Amino acid sequence: MPTLVLDNGSHAIKCGYADDVGGPRTVPNTTARSRRTRRVYVGDEIDASEGSGLYYRSPFERGYLVGWDSEALVWDRVLGPAVLGCTPAETDLAVSEPVFNFAQIQRTLDEVVFEEYRFASLLRAPAPRLAAELVADEAECLLVVDAGHAATHAVPYHGLRQQSVGVRRVDVGGRMLTSYLKETVSFRYWDMMDEPYIMADVKEKCCFVSQDFGRDLDAARADRRGVGLDYVLPDLATHRRGFVREPGAAAAGAAAGAQVLPLGNERFAVPEALFHPSDVGLAQGGVHHAVAQAIAACDEALRPVLCANVVLVGGSAALPGLRERLEREVQALVPHRVRVAAPDAPAACAWRGACALAARPAAAARWRVARAQYDELGPDRTAAHFAALV
Secondary structure, three states: OOEEEEEEOOOEEEEEEOOOOOOOEEEEOOEEEEOOOOOEEEHHHHOOOOOOOEEEEOOEEOOEEOOHHHHHHHHHHHHOOOOOOOOHHHOEEEEEEOOOOOHHHHHHHHHHHHHHOOOOEEEEEEHHHHHHHHHOOOOOEEEEEEEOOOOEEEEEEEOOEEOHHHOEEEOOOHHHHHHHHHHHHHHHOOOOOOOHHHHHHHHHHHOOOOOOHHHHHHHHHHOHHHOOEEEEOOOOOOOOOOEEEOOOOOOOOOOOOOOEEEEOOHHHHOHHHHOOHHHHOOOOOOHHHHHHHHHHHOOHHHHHHHHHOEEEEOHHHHOOOHHHHHHHHHHOOOOOOOOEEOOOOHHHHHHHHHHHHHOOHHHHHHHOEEHHHHHHHHHHHHHHHHHHHO
8 A cells, every 4th residue: 555745844844645756846835816816726726826015814823723624625625636645545745743742632642643544554653753764774872853844853863763851842933934034035125024934945046054153244245246136026027037137137038127136245144043033033043952962851862973974954954054164063063963864856755754754564554544443543542642752
């Protein structure tokens, strides 16, 4: 029986069958309504829309799934013929969830999977735990830094068992960075407050993590060409997606008079919030503090090994320079040698980890709950089964 893997992130669903060699499909995990036409777009329909002038409705709040009315629309789209063409009754499901997910949210998810969609079986696990499967054969102890959309988590593991005493969360993720960038450029240049889709694209294409913030800031002040980029905004006529060009360069393919968003120190000042959350009004330590605290909270014998096996995953992990900066900042806080690894395509690590788990029949069988078992055990004992495995 095929296994469908859904990394059900608050920004996007990474979806595909466990034996798909081409990797997952990425579908926006939200719905949107056009201000102009009032049409409602669901999931991947947003990618084919005008992208601008949309009202978004996310099923998630602070990274937790709270709106099943919206999420059901996205799942119906993903499971339907437009995306995967899945037959749930003949499919095993593996799905990710947040760290320390609420019991009522877990219960609702189990009920939807078994009672609404009627999947043959369910494997449910936190996204960092699934990502840990990718390096399970190489390191018995590791610390997963999941730089996600809603927040960044530092989660230590020993023998693939979560060391809950050491889990730390920083409320800065991809969504916060996009909002910060949106507010900054709206104050300085164009009003982009109602364009989160475009600003997320600007962030992904233009931002990077500085290795020396003071030096880069001085360089940007002295000569914008050192760090400056121009982002040509979409005009929905000649180009439906924005693109990057060097300052002053001709905008190939762009219409005359195209609107250009000039970016200077915003490119590295915005990601700096990962290390200084006070920049966005949060009274928290940075990601490097969370990692150091997570290590210090674990047993003393585990600390050197955890330091040597930090794995950076999640969508925000793709920011250029983040791995190097995190390694250096954590090294300044701990006495042991720190090594931070960043796998390729970090946003898909949880999905690939779930595929790796599904490929090991004995391990997957230990995690899974079949629909018949759910009907027999009920939701409470099903939840206890998954909780005992984390």
